[in-house]
Amino acid sequence: AQSVTQPDIHITVSEGASLELRCNYSYGATPYLFWYVQSPGQGLQLLLKYFSGDTLVQGIKGFEAEFKRSQSSFNLRKPSVHWSDAAEYFCAVGRGSTLGRLYFGRGTQLTVWP
Amino acid sequence: EAGVAQSPRYKIIEKRQSVAFWCNPISGHATLYWYQQILGQGPKLLIQFQNNGVVDDSQLPKDRFSAERLKGVDSTLKIQPAKLEDSAVYLCASSLRTEMFYGYTFGSGTRLTVV
Numbered sequence: 001a002q003s004v005t006q007p008d009i010h011i012t013v014s015e016g017a018s019l020e021l022r023c024n025y026s027y028g029a030t031p032y033l034f035w036y037v038q039s040p041g042q043g044l045q046l047l048l049k050y051f052s053g054d055t056l057v058q059g060i061k062g063f064e065a066e067f068k069r070s071q072s073s074f075n076l077r078k079p080s081v082h083w084s085d086a087a088e089y090f091c092a093v094g095r096g097s098t099l100g101r102l103y104f105g106r107g108t109q110l111t112v113w114p
Numbered sequence: 115e116a117g118v119a120q121s122p123r124y125k126i127i128e129k130r131q132s133v134a135f136w137c138n139p140i141s142g143h144a145t146l147y148w149y150q151q152i153l154g155q156g157p158k159l160l161i162q163f164q165n166n167g168v169v170d171d172s173q174l175p176k177d178r179f180s181a182e183r184l185k186g187v188d189s190t191l192k193i194q195p196a197k198l199e200d201s202a203v204y205l206c207a208s209s210l211r212t213e214m215f216y217g218y219t220f221g222s223g224t225r226l227t228v229v
Contacts, residue, residue, distance in 0.1 A: 004156070034217065036220075041222065042222055042223075043118070043205060043207075043220035043221050043222045043223055044157070044205070044207075044220040045220070046217055046219075049215075049217060051215060090156050090157070092156070100162060100169070100170060101159045101162065101170060102157075102159070104156025104157050104158070105156050106154065106155050106156050107154075107155075107156055
């Protein structure tokens, strides 16, 4: 069965510091991986996605993520965090090439100190 | 393009009452999803429609939840009777095509509180 683990429930960083949010997945075949961001009272916005090819993918708002098959990980990174990045971040995995159910992790809440 | 519209934004009801949520997907999007997001958890799929047909409702508590998508456009999700554990944000999402590459777009959700 598919599952997604985000081991950090809450992360606090200072503005301008680098950020890495961890995500590990469990899926037998090649996964389709996503990172979403959710601001308070808002829906989920897609940051980036990985299907195949280059294992380092670039997304919106200066985010990037690296797929590491050997570690079953898809960690999200940003070199310099802005106060507006404070939100909840969700990693998700889908299966197959046909869009359907996404399996989400529990989310990581990011707090940014000025 | 307009996003996925959901209403109401907030709803408070007493347990055992009924409630309905409405979703209007992005124009032309054939696939529509309802997700339930309980506080402290990631979203969980309740039901997926392709046009007006159900593709996946394996996680829908059918004894109390129902959903329909008449004419393959708008969708309504109903809970009757509601339980305390139904308190959650109900997210609607839609996608243009079925290929995973396209991903999908979420609405802002309806926050339900059952007291």
